[in-house]
Amino acid sequence: MLALEAKAHELAGGPFNLGSPKQLGEILFNKLELPVLKKTPKGAPSTAEEVLAELALDYPLPAVLMEYRSLSKLKSTYTDKLPGMIDPKTGRVHTSYHQAVTATGRLSSSDPNLQNIPIRTEEGRRIRQAFIAAPGCKIVAADYSQIELRIMAHLSQDPGLLAAFAEGLDVHSATAAEVFAVDIEQVSVDQRRKAKAINFGLIYGMSAFGLAKQLGIGRHEAQQYIDVYFARYPGVADYMARTRALAHEKGYVETLKGRRLYLPEINARNRQRQQAAERTAINAPMQGTAADLIKLAMLAVDAWIHSSGVDARLMMQVHDELVFEVADDAVAGLSEKVAALMSDIGWLDVPLVVEVGTGDNWDEAH
DNA sequence: AGGTTAAGCGCG
DNA sequence: AAAGCGCGCTTAACCT
Numbered sequence: 001m002l003a004l005e006a007k008a009h010e011l012a013g014g015p016f017n018l019g020s021p022k023q024l025g026e027i028l029f030n031k032l033e034l035p036v037l038k039k040t041p042k043g044a045p046s047t048a049e050e051v052l053a054e055l056a057l058d059y060p061l062p063a064v065l066m067e068y069r070s071l072s073k074l075k076s077t078y079t080d081k082l083p084g085m086i087d088p089k090t091g092r093v094h095t096s097y098h099q100a101v102t103a104t105g106r107l108s109s110s111d112p113n114l115q116n117i118p119i120r121t122e123e124g125r126r127i128r129q130a131f132i133a134a135p136g137c138k139i140v141a142a143d144y145s146q147i148e149l150r151i152m153a154h155l156s157q158d159p160g161l162l163a164a165f166a167e168g169l170d171v172h173s174a175t176a177a178e179v180f181a182v183d184i185e186q187v188s189v190d191q192r193r194k195a196k197a198i199n200f201g202l203i204y205g206m207s208a209f210g211l212a213k214q215l216g217i218g219r220h221e222a223q224q225y226i227d228v229y230f231a232r233y234p235g236v237a238d239y240m241a242r243t244r245a246l247a248h249e250k251g252y253v254e255t256l257k258g259r260r261l262y263l264p265e266i267n268a269r270n271r272q273r274q275q276a277a278e279r280t281a282i283n284a285p286m287q288g289t290a291a292d293l294i295k296l297a298m299l300a301v302d303a304w305i306h307s308s309g310v311d312a313r314l315m316m317q318v319h320d321e322l323v324f325e326v327a328d329d330a331v332a333g334l335s336e337k338v339a340a341l342m343s344d345i346g347w348l349d350v351p352l353v354v355e356v357g358t359g360d361n362w363d364e365a366h
Numbered sequence: 367a368g369g370t371t372a373a374g375c376g377c378g
Numbered sequence: 379a380a381a382g383c384g385c386g387c388t389t390a391a392c393c394t
Contacts, residue, residue, distance in 0.1 A: 017390085019388090020390060020391090021372085021389090021390070021391085022390080040374095041372080041373090044372090044373090047373085048373080048374065048375090049375075069374080069375080070375085072389095073375060073376065076387090076388055077375085077386095077387060077388065078376085101385080102384060103383095103385095104384060104385095106384065107385095108385055108386070109385085109386080110386060113376085113377085113386045115376095115378075115386085116375090116377035116378085116385080116386070117377070118376060119376095120376085124376080200383095201382070203382090203383070206381085206382045206383090207380095207382085208381090209380085209381045210381055210382055212381095213381080213382095272379075275381080276380095279383065280383070280384095282383085283382085283383040284383080284384090286383090287378090318377075318378065319377085319378045319384090319385090320378065321378085
Protein backbone atom coordinates (compact mmCIF):
# COMPACT_ATOMS: atom_id res chain seq x y z
CA MET A 1 0.00 0.00 0.00
CA LEU A 2 2.89 2.34 0.75
CA ALA A 3 4.32 1.62 -2.68
CA LEU A 4 0.95 2.37 -4.28
CA GLU A 5 0.71 5.62 -2.33
CA ALA A 6 4.20 6.64 -3.50
CA LYS A 7 3.30 5.75 -7.08
CA ALA A 8 0.13 7.84 -6.84
CA HIS A 9 2.06 10.83 -5.49
CA GLU A 10 4.55 10.51 -8.34
CA LEU A 11 1.82 10.41 -10.98
CA ALA A 12 0.02 13.29 -9.31
CA GLY A 13 3.19 15.39 -9.27
CA GLY A 14 3.16 15.80 -5.50
CA PRO A 15 1.97 14.25 -2.24
CA PHE A 16 -1.68 14.25 -1.21
CA ASN A 17 -4.04 12.30 1.03
CA LEU A 18 -5.43 9.53 -1.13
CA GLY A 19 -8.43 9.22 1.15
CA SER A 20 -9.45 12.85 0.77
CA PRO A 21 -12.14 13.33 -1.88
CA LYS A 22 -11.42 17.06 -1.90
CA GLN A 23 -7.69 16.72 -2.58
CA LEU A 24 -8.20 13.86 -5.01
CA GLY A 25 -10.79 15.72 -7.05
CA GLU A 26 -8.49 18.73 -7.15
CA ILE A 27 -5.67 16.66 -8.61
CA LEU A 28 -7.67 14.52 -11.03
CA PHE A 29 -9.97 17.13 -12.48
CA ASN A 30 -8.13 20.45 -12.01
CA LYS A 31 -4.43 19.71 -12.04
CA LEU A 32 -4.38 16.74 -14.44
CA GLU A 33 -7.55 17.89 -16.23
CA LEU A 34 -9.11 14.45 -16.55
CA PRO A 35 -12.67 14.56 -17.91
CA VAL A 36 -15.55 14.60 -15.40
CA LEU A 37 -17.64 11.58 -16.38
CA LYS A 38 -20.10 11.66 -13.50
CA LYS A 39 -21.06 13.85 -10.60
CA THR A 40 -22.05 13.02 -7.05
CA PRO A 41 -25.58 13.90 -5.88
CA LYS A 42 -24.17 17.10 -4.43
CA GLY A 43 -22.56 18.08 -7.71
CA ALA A 44 -18.90 17.31 -7.05
CA PRO A 45 -16.98 15.32 -9.68
CA SER A 46 -17.34 11.63 -8.80
CA THR A 47 -14.29 9.46 -8.23
CA ALA A 48 -16.29 6.24 -7.84
CA GLU A 49 -14.74 2.95 -8.94
CA GLU A 50 -16.86 2.86 -12.08
CA VAL A 51 -15.51 6.29 -13.10
CA LEU A 52 -11.90 5.42 -12.29
CA ALA A 53 -12.19 2.23 -14.38
CA GLU A 54 -13.26 4.30 -17.38
CA LEU A 55 -10.51 6.87 -16.84
CA ALA A 56 -7.93 4.10 -16.38
CA LEU A 57 -8.24 3.32 -20.10
CA ASP A 58 -6.59 6.65 -20.93
CA TYR A 59 -4.58 7.69 -17.85
CA PRO A 60 -2.19 5.95 -15.43
CA LEU A 61 -3.26 7.39 -12.05
CA PRO A 62 -6.83 5.98 -11.80
CA ALA A 63 -5.67 2.35 -11.86
CA VAL A 64 -3.29 3.02 -8.97
CA LEU A 65 -6.10 4.65 -7.02
CA MET A 66 -8.39 1.68 -7.65
CA GLU A 67 -5.85 -0.79 -6.30
CA TYR A 68 -5.11 1.42 -3.31
CA ARG A 69 -8.82 1.82 -2.59
CA SER A 70 -9.59 -1.88 -2.65
CA LEU A 71 -6.67 -2.73 -0.40
CA SER A 72 -7.35 0.06 2.09
CA LYS A 73 -11.00 -1.03 2.26
CA LEU A 74 -9.96 -4.54 3.19
CA LYS A 75 -7.40 -3.32 5.71
CA SER A 76 -9.47 -0.68 7.49
CA THR A 77 -12.75 -2.61 7.59
CA TYR A 78 -11.60 -6.17 8.18
CA THR A 79 -7.90 -6.84 8.74
CA ASP A 80 -7.34 -4.02 11.23
CA LYS A 81 -10.75 -4.19 12.92
CA LEU A 82 -11.86 -7.80 13.35
CA PRO A 83 -8.98 -8.99 15.61
CA GLY A 84 -9.87 -6.24 18.09
CA MET A 85 -13.46 -7.46 18.21
CA ILE A 86 -12.62 -10.92 19.50
CA ASP A 87 -14.49 -11.57 22.74
CA PRO A 88 -11.89 -12.45 25.39
CA LYS A 89 -14.33 -14.85 27.04
CA THR A 90 -14.93 -16.98 23.95
CA GLY A 91 -11.97 -16.16 21.73
CA ARG A 92 -14.39 -15.48 18.87
CA VAL A 93 -16.03 -12.54 17.12
CA HIS A 94 -19.77 -12.35 17.74
CA THR A 95 -22.08 -10.38 15.47
CA SER A 96 -25.49 -9.00 16.36
CA TYR A 97 -28.35 -9.97 14.09
CA HIS A 98 -31.29 -7.63 13.81
CA GLN A 99 -34.70 -8.98 12.99
CA ALA A 100 -36.65 -5.78 12.51
CA VAL A 101 -34.43 -3.48 10.47
CA THR A 102 -34.78 -4.20 6.78
CA ALA A 103 -37.75 -3.29 4.62
CA THR A 104 -37.90 -6.70 2.96
CA GLY A 105 -37.69 -9.05 5.92
CA ARG A 106 -34.04 -9.93 5.67
CA LEU A 107 -31.87 -10.01 8.77
CA SER A 108 -29.12 -7.44 9.11
CA SER A 109 -25.82 -7.93 10.89
CA SER A 110 -23.65 -5.44 12.76
CA ASP A 111 -20.79 -4.93 15.22
CA PRO A 112 -19.25 -6.46 13.25
CA ASN A 113 -21.25 -7.01 10.09
CA LEU A 114 -20.51 -10.61 9.13
CA GLN A 115 -22.80 -10.49 6.11
CA ASN A 116 -20.27 -8.58 4.02
CA ILE A 117 -17.08 -10.55 4.55
CA PRO A 118 -15.08 -10.42 1.26
CA ILE A 119 -15.24 -13.27 -1.26
CA ARG A 120 -15.05 -11.76 -4.74
CA THR A 121 -11.30 -11.18 -4.96
CA GLU A 122 -8.30 -13.33 -4.10
CA GLU A 123 -6.97 -10.84 -1.54
CA GLY A 124 -10.42 -10.56 0.00
CA ARG A 125 -10.77 -14.31 0.32
CA ARG A 126 -7.73 -14.33 2.57
CA ILE A 127 -9.91 -12.53 5.12
CA ARG A 128 -12.63 -15.14 4.77
CA GLN A 129 -9.98 -17.82 5.33
CA ALA A 130 -9.49 -16.46 8.85
CA PHE A 131 -12.95 -17.73 9.83
CA ILE A 132 -12.01 -21.20 11.03
CA ALA A 133 -13.63 -24.06 12.91
CA ALA A 134 -12.68 -25.24 16.40
CA PRO A 135 -10.22 -28.15 16.63
CA GLY A 136 -11.92 -31.36 15.60
CA CYS A 137 -14.54 -29.45 13.65
CA LYS A 138 -15.21 -28.26 10.14
CA ILE A 139 -17.06 -25.33 8.64
CA VAL A 140 -20.08 -26.34 6.56
CA ALA A 141 -21.71 -23.72 4.32
CA ALA A 142 -25.09 -24.40 2.70
CA ASP A 143 -26.52 -21.91 0.23
CA TYR A 144 -29.58 -21.72 -1.94
CA SER A 145 -28.80 -21.65 -5.66
CA GLN A 146 -30.47 -18.83 -7.62
CA ILE A 147 -33.12 -18.44 -4.96
CA GLU A 148 -34.59 -15.16 -6.17
CA LEU A 149 -34.89 -16.29 -9.79
CA ARG A 150 -36.61 -19.47 -8.62
CA ILE A 151 -39.04 -17.32 -6.67
CA MET A 152 -39.58 -15.19 -9.76
CA ALA A 153 -40.43 -18.38 -11.68
CA HIS A 154 -42.91 -19.39 -8.99
CA LEU A 155 -44.55 -15.99 -8.62
CA SER A 156 -44.80 -15.42 -12.36
CA GLN A 157 -45.70 -19.02 -13.21
CA ASP A 158 -43.91 -18.45 -16.52
CA PRO A 159 -43.83 -21.84 -18.29
CA GLY A 160 -40.38 -21.37 -19.82
CA LEU A 161 -38.73 -20.32 -16.58
CA LEU A 162 -40.50 -23.05 -14.58
CA ALA A 163 -39.33 -25.60 -17.15
CA ALA A 164 -35.74 -24.37 -17.05
CA PHE A 165 -35.59 -24.94 -13.30
CA ALA A 166 -37.55 -28.21 -13.46
CA GLU A 167 -34.99 -29.53 -15.92
CA GLY A 168 -32.11 -28.38 -13.75
CA LEU A 169 -30.67 -26.12 -16.42
CA ASP A 170 -28.13 -23.38 -15.78
CA VAL A 171 -30.66 -20.56 -15.74
CA HIS A 172 -28.37 -17.89 -17.18
CA SER A 173 -27.43 -20.17 -20.07
CA ALA A 174 -31.07 -21.04 -20.60
CA THR A 175 -31.95 -17.34 -20.70
CA ALA A 176 -29.11 -16.69 -23.15
CA ALA A 177 -30.33 -19.52 -25.38
CA GLU A 178 -33.79 -17.93 -25.53
CA VAL A 179 -32.71 -14.31 -25.92
CA PHE A 180 -30.02 -15.00 -28.52
CA ALA A 181 -31.91 -17.84 -30.23
CA VAL A 182 -29.14 -20.41 -30.01
CA ASP A 183 -28.92 -23.94 -28.68
CA ILE A 184 -28.10 -23.95 -24.96
CA GLU A 185 -24.93 -25.90 -25.71
CA GLN A 186 -23.83 -23.16 -28.11
CA VAL A 187 -24.18 -20.24 -25.70
CA SER A 188 -20.96 -18.22 -25.58
CA VAL A 189 -19.34 -16.89 -22.42
CA ASP A 190 -20.32 -13.38 -23.45
CA GLN A 191 -23.93 -14.34 -24.15
CA ARG A 192 -24.20 -15.96 -20.74
CA ARG A 193 -22.72 -12.86 -19.10
CA LYS A 194 -25.33 -10.69 -20.79
CA ALA A 195 -28.16 -13.03 -19.86
CA LYS A 196 -27.00 -12.98 -16.24
CA ALA A 197 -27.10 -9.19 -16.26
CA ILE A 198 -30.63 -9.32 -17.68
CA ASN A 199 -31.76 -11.77 -15.02
CA PHE A 200 -30.34 -9.70 -12.19
CA GLY A 201 -31.70 -6.55 -13.77
CA LEU A 202 -35.19 -8.02 -13.80
CA ILE A 203 -35.04 -8.77 -10.08
CA TYR A 204 -34.04 -5.17 -9.42
CA GLY A 205 -36.52 -3.55 -11.77
CA MET A 206 -33.75 -2.20 -13.98
CA SER A 207 -34.49 -0.17 -17.12
CA ALA A 208 -32.96 -0.42 -20.58
CA PHE A 209 -30.75 2.51 -19.63
CA GLY A 210 -29.39 0.65 -16.63
CA LEU A 211 -28.85 -2.55 -18.56
CA ALA A 212 -27.03 -0.63 -21.30
CA LYS A 213 -24.74 0.94 -18.74
CA GLN A 214 -24.14 -2.38 -17.02
CA LEU A 215 -23.22 -4.13 -20.27
CA GLY A 216 -21.51 -1.22 -21.99
CA ILE A 217 -23.86 -1.40 -24.96
CA GLY A 218 -26.28 1.03 -26.59
CA ARG A 219 -29.70 1.76 -25.15
CA HIS A 220 -31.45 0.44 -28.22
CA GLU A 221 -29.59 -2.83 -28.10
CA ALA A 222 -30.40 -3.16 -24.40
CA GLN A 223 -34.08 -2.47 -25.08
CA GLN A 224 -34.05 -5.16 -27.77
CA TYR A 225 -32.69 -7.70 -25.29
CA ILE A 226 -35.46 -6.82 -22.85
CA ASP A 227 -38.13 -6.98 -25.55
CA VAL A 228 -36.94 -10.39 -26.69
CA TYR A 229 -36.75 -11.60 -23.09
CA PHE A 230 -40.35 -10.60 -22.40
CA ALA A 231 -41.46 -12.19 -25.67
CA ARG A 232 -39.81 -15.46 -24.66
CA TYR A 233 -40.95 -15.27 -21.02
CA PRO A 234 -44.37 -13.60 -21.29
CA GLY A 235 -45.36 -14.81 -17.83
CA VAL A 236 -42.59 -12.68 -16.37
CA ALA A 237 -43.76 -9.63 -18.32
CA ASP A 238 -47.30 -10.17 -17.03
CA TYR A 239 -46.09 -10.64 -13.48
CA MET A 240 -44.10 -7.40 -13.54
CA ALA A 241 -47.09 -5.48 -14.91
CA ARG A 242 -49.48 -7.06 -12.38
CA THR A 243 -47.14 -6.30 -9.50
CA ARG A 244 -46.86 -2.64 -10.51
CA ALA A 245 -50.62 -2.35 -10.92
CA LEU A 246 -51.31 -3.99 -7.56
CA ALA A 247 -48.78 -1.77 -5.83
CA HIS A 248 -50.46 1.34 -7.24
CA GLU A 249 -53.90 0.06 -6.30
CA LYS A 250 -53.19 -1.19 -2.76
CA GLY A 251 -50.20 0.92 -1.77
CA TYR A 252 -48.22 -2.14 -0.71
CA VAL A 253 -46.76 -5.40 -2.01
CA GLU A 254 -46.53 -8.77 -0.26
CA THR A 255 -44.24 -11.75 -0.11
CA LEU A 256 -45.54 -15.24 -0.68
CA LYS A 257 -46.00 -15.62 3.07
CA GLY A 258 -47.85 -12.31 3.37
CA ARG A 259 -45.15 -10.00 4.66
CA ARG A 260 -46.13 -6.53 3.49
CA LEU A 261 -43.99 -3.67 2.34
CA TYR A 262 -45.86 -0.36 2.21
CA LEU A 263 -44.92 2.00 -0.59
CA PRO A 264 -45.99 5.52 0.42
CA GLU A 265 -44.48 7.05 -2.73
CA ILE A 266 -46.01 4.64 -5.24
CA ASN A 267 -48.47 7.31 -6.37
CA ALA A 268 -46.23 10.32 -5.80
CA ARG A 269 -46.55 13.25 -8.22
CA ASN A 270 -42.78 13.29 -8.46
CA ARG A 271 -42.16 10.82 -11.28
CA GLN A 272 -38.70 9.97 -10.05
CA ARG A 273 -39.90 8.97 -6.60
CA GLN A 274 -42.76 7.02 -8.10
CA GLN A 275 -40.42 5.05 -10.35
CA ALA A 276 -38.13 4.30 -7.43
CA ALA A 277 -41.13 2.95 -5.52
CA GLU A 278 -42.03 0.81 -8.54
CA ARG A 279 -38.57 -0.75 -8.55
CA THR A 280 -38.96 -1.52 -4.86
CA ALA A 281 -42.37 -3.03 -5.60
CA ILE A 282 -40.79 -5.36 -8.16
CA ASN A 283 -37.88 -6.39 -5.97
CA ALA A 284 -39.43 -6.69 -2.51
CA PRO A 285 -41.64 -9.75 -3.12
CA MET A 286 -38.67 -11.70 -4.46
CA GLN A 287 -36.09 -10.59 -1.91
CA GLY A 288 -38.66 -10.83 0.87
CA THR A 289 -39.92 -14.28 -0.09
CA ALA A 290 -36.33 -15.51 -0.07
CA ALA A 291 -36.01 -14.06 3.43
CA ASP A 292 -39.22 -15.78 4.58
CA LEU A 293 -37.96 -19.04 3.18
CA ILE A 294 -34.53 -19.12 4.80
CA LYS A 295 -36.02 -18.09 8.15
CA LEU A 296 -38.29 -21.16 8.02
CA ALA A 297 -35.28 -23.24 7.03
CA MET A 298 -33.39 -21.90 10.07
CA LEU A 299 -36.22 -22.97 12.36
CA ALA A 300 -36.33 -26.44 10.82
CA VAL A 301 -32.56 -26.82 11.05
CA ASP A 302 -32.48 -25.59 14.64
CA ALA A 303 -35.22 -28.00 15.65
CA TRP A 304 -33.37 -30.91 14.07
CA ILE A 305 -30.01 -30.00 15.60
CA HIS A 306 -31.52 -29.95 19.07
CA SER A 307 -33.76 -32.99 18.73
CA SER A 308 -31.06 -35.14 17.13
CA GLY A 309 -28.30 -34.04 19.48
CA VAL A 310 -25.88 -33.79 16.55
CA ASP A 311 -22.57 -32.10 17.44
CA ALA A 312 -23.10 -28.96 15.34
CA ARG A 313 -23.97 -25.32 15.73
CA LEU A 314 -25.59 -22.83 13.35
CA MET A 315 -23.07 -19.97 13.35
CA MET A 316 -24.14 -17.45 10.73
CA GLN A 317 -26.80 -16.50 8.19
CA VAL A 318 -25.90 -14.54 5.08
CA HIS A 319 -29.25 -14.02 3.31
CA ASP A 320 -29.22 -17.19 1.20
CA GLU A 321 -26.57 -19.12 3.13
CA LEU A 322 -26.29 -20.88 6.48
CA VAL A 323 -22.89 -21.50 8.04
CA PHE A 324 -22.31 -24.27 10.58
CA GLU A 325 -19.51 -25.49 12.80
CA VAL A 326 -19.67 -29.27 12.86
CA ALA A 327 -17.70 -32.04 14.56
CA ASP A 328 -15.60 -33.88 11.97
CA ASP A 329 -17.51 -37.15 12.25
CA ALA A 330 -20.89 -35.40 11.96
CA VAL A 331 -20.11 -33.47 8.77
CA ALA A 332 -21.50 -35.96 6.25
CA GLY A 333 -24.73 -36.51 8.15
CA LEU A 334 -25.32 -32.86 8.82
CA SER A 335 -24.60 -31.83 5.24
CA GLU A 336 -27.14 -34.26 3.89
CA LYS A 337 -29.81 -33.41 6.46
CA VAL A 338 -29.40 -29.65 6.16
CA ALA A 339 -29.62 -29.78 2.38
CA ALA A 340 -32.82 -31.81 2.68
CA LEU A 341 -34.38 -29.51 5.28
CA MET A 342 -33.54 -26.40 3.28
CA SER A 343 -34.79 -27.91 0.01
CA ASP A 344 -38.00 -29.12 1.64
CA ILE A 345 -39.17 -25.69 2.74
CA GLY A 346 -41.26 -26.45 -0.27
CA TRP A 347 -44.05 -24.19 -1.18
CA LEU A 348 -42.55 -23.21 -4.52
CA ASP A 349 -43.44 -24.78 -7.86
CA VAL A 350 -39.73 -25.15 -8.62
CA PRO A 351 -37.11 -27.33 -6.98
CA LEU A 352 -34.93 -25.63 -4.38
CA VAL A 353 -31.31 -26.56 -5.00
CA VAL A 354 -28.93 -26.27 -2.04
CA GLU A 355 -25.17 -26.31 -2.50
CA VAL A 356 -23.22 -27.59 0.48
CA GLY A 357 -19.48 -27.24 0.99
CA THR A 358 -17.04 -28.19 3.74
CA GLY A 359 -13.63 -26.96 4.80
CA ASP A 360 -11.34 -25.97 7.62
CA ASN A 361 -12.30 -22.34 6.96
CA TRP A 362 -15.22 -20.39 5.54
CA ASP A 363 -13.55 -19.82 2.18
CA GLU A 364 -12.83 -23.53 1.67
CA ALA A 365 -16.44 -24.34 2.49
CA HIS A 366 -17.55 -22.63 -0.74
C1' DA B 367 -15.01 16.68 22.00
C1' DG B 368 -18.68 14.52 19.79
C1' DG B 369 -22.35 13.92 16.34
C1' DT B 370 -23.90 13.93 11.43
C1' DT B 371 -23.54 13.75 6.39
C1' DA B 372 -21.39 12.50 1.95
C1' DA B 373 -18.93 9.44 -0.78
C1' DG B 374 -17.44 5.19 -1.48
C1' DC B 375 -17.48 0.07 -1.25
C1' DG B 376 -17.75 -4.72 1.14
C1' DC B 377 -21.67 -8.48 0.74
C1' DG B 378 -26.37 -11.04 -1.04
C1' DA C 379 -32.98 15.00 -14.75
C1' DA C 380 -32.78 10.26 -13.54
C1' DA C 381 -31.98 5.78 -14.92
C1' DG C 382 -30.47 -1.21 -10.02
C1' DC C 383 -32.98 -3.83 -4.90
C1' DG C 384 -31.42 -4.59 0.26
C1' DC C 385 -27.90 -3.72 4.01
C1' DG C 386 -23.44 -1.67 7.49
C1' DC C 387 -18.78 0.40 8.00
C1' DT C 388 -14.92 3.71 7.15
C1' DT C 389 -12.88 8.13 6.26
C1' DA C 390 -13.12 12.96 5.42
C1' DA C 391 -15.61 17.02 5.90
C1' DC C 392 -18.70 19.63 8.19
C1' DC C 393 -21.50 21.08 12.21
C1' DT C 394 -22.72 22.03 17.10
